[in-house]
Amino acid sequence: MFKPALKTKTEQLSSTLYLAEFKLVEPVHSKPLPLQFTNIWIPGVDEIPMSIADYEEEKQVLRIIFKVVGEGTRSLRDRSGFFGVKGFLGNGFKTRGHDRILFVAGGSGIAPLPLLTRYCTIDNCIVDVVWGVKSSDMLFNIEKVALNPGSVYYATEDCSYGFCGMVPQVLQYIIEKEGVKWSTIIAVGPKPMLKSICSTIDPSIEVYVSLETMVKCGLGACGSCVLKPLPKLLCIHGPVFKCNEVNEFLESTHD
């Protein structure tokens, strides 16, 4: 069954992004890794995959950051009361052994950052952030949601705030300017952004991408989230992959 999740807060973070907080009211015996996801059940409406933005183990408080794109996410924003949480799903990312990570987000790809910085606070890694959006109204101060981030580079496509341009170009510029001081990049965002990053980044940096596809059951049975033409399922083998594990998917025209 779904883990019962009582909504305790909804907050608008920017023109398009919202944060919702849930208290898991029954004992939970596992905790999510950064970049794992959960399928949130909105009773009578839908079950939608959501990146886990943050999780406080002692209090069993789960947070998600999301954009409203349809009936499901609208209900997620507007409804109160009980929801259901399936999982925690997917493989996630283990922070141990990574000392300086550059987290690169496009749009709502910023969502999993707080859980990543929470783990890094314990595992002594630094998380620097590049966050690009279309226009400045979609941004918010990430220190509002994330503990101890390192350097933060904001970017907008319309040049209304911070660095100017698309995420992959801004990222290239920052790496050229700062030098290769990161051993690890984690990129979260739309497929073209991930494809571009995978094909251009200095090969001395280990690049991980967190993918998005249609997830239905989340349990590895229905096969909706297959990463054609690869024999991999996002919900079992992902959502986090090294670039070379998913090149064929990133280059394909499938969604």
Added chain:
Amino acid sequence: MNRLMIELNGLKLEHPVMNASGILGSEPEHVDILVNAGFSGIVTKTFTKNPRNGYPPPIIVELDNGGYLNAVGLANPGINGICPVVERARRHGKPVIVSIGGSSLSEFIEVSIKAEECRATAIELNMSCPHVKGHGLDLGSDPSMVYTLVKEVVSTINTPVFVKLGLCDKIIESAGKALEAGASGVVLINTIRAMAIDVYTGKPVLSNKYGGLSGPPIKPIAIRAVYEVYREYNAPIIGVGGISSWRDVAEFILAGARAVQVGSVFMKNRRIVYEILEGLEKWIEIHGVSSIMDLVGLAHRV
């Protein structure tokens, strides 16, 4: 010599463990995953004539008792999705059983012909889907309907036909009618019509409200069905329902199944097939037989 090899009326498998229909099986990439997982034969998702989107999520939930409840709604790409899946399995050198669903005799026939054109090794008529009206259990629970449908399909194509039946009062009789009509064997059982309600929201959990129960809770029911059908007809049986270890497979074999299909446990353990085969090898050793076929139906000997 491979002691785990089994044979079902001409359908030869390197070992008895196939996947159950509905665990992946609608796309070529799914076949790759199933082959890598070690299944001896690939059973496709149920194909219908036209593409179906299925139900909106939630479509599968795990229950607190270790079972699963699902109502996927026969989501599949339709008749044109069959050949790519069959071709992929053949490229891996694996037998492929195409599961076929329909709401009418003519639909079953049309999809069966397509499966034969695509060179399916066998077909499995899904006459037991518990959650799509007119597409399953209502057919399989009517023995005369089973007879007519199987007879028509068997006389139209040359590919071996297996019939998948679900729990109903007349399951033994329906199995008999399927065999009498020329089926190469029966597949017992499908998921069992069931429901779950979330006590916090007060709502049924599945979008379709009703679904099919699978996993360990249904195993004793499936064992009973296999045992009874074997006792009545001594026919080739593929056992399905709640298998989660080699012991469960052994139990199905003793009850009379020659092969099994595995579904729910695969969601928890992607290495389950290899673990089962290791257990079965030891089990055969203990019984001192040269082929697992020697153990089929042994529970019936007094």
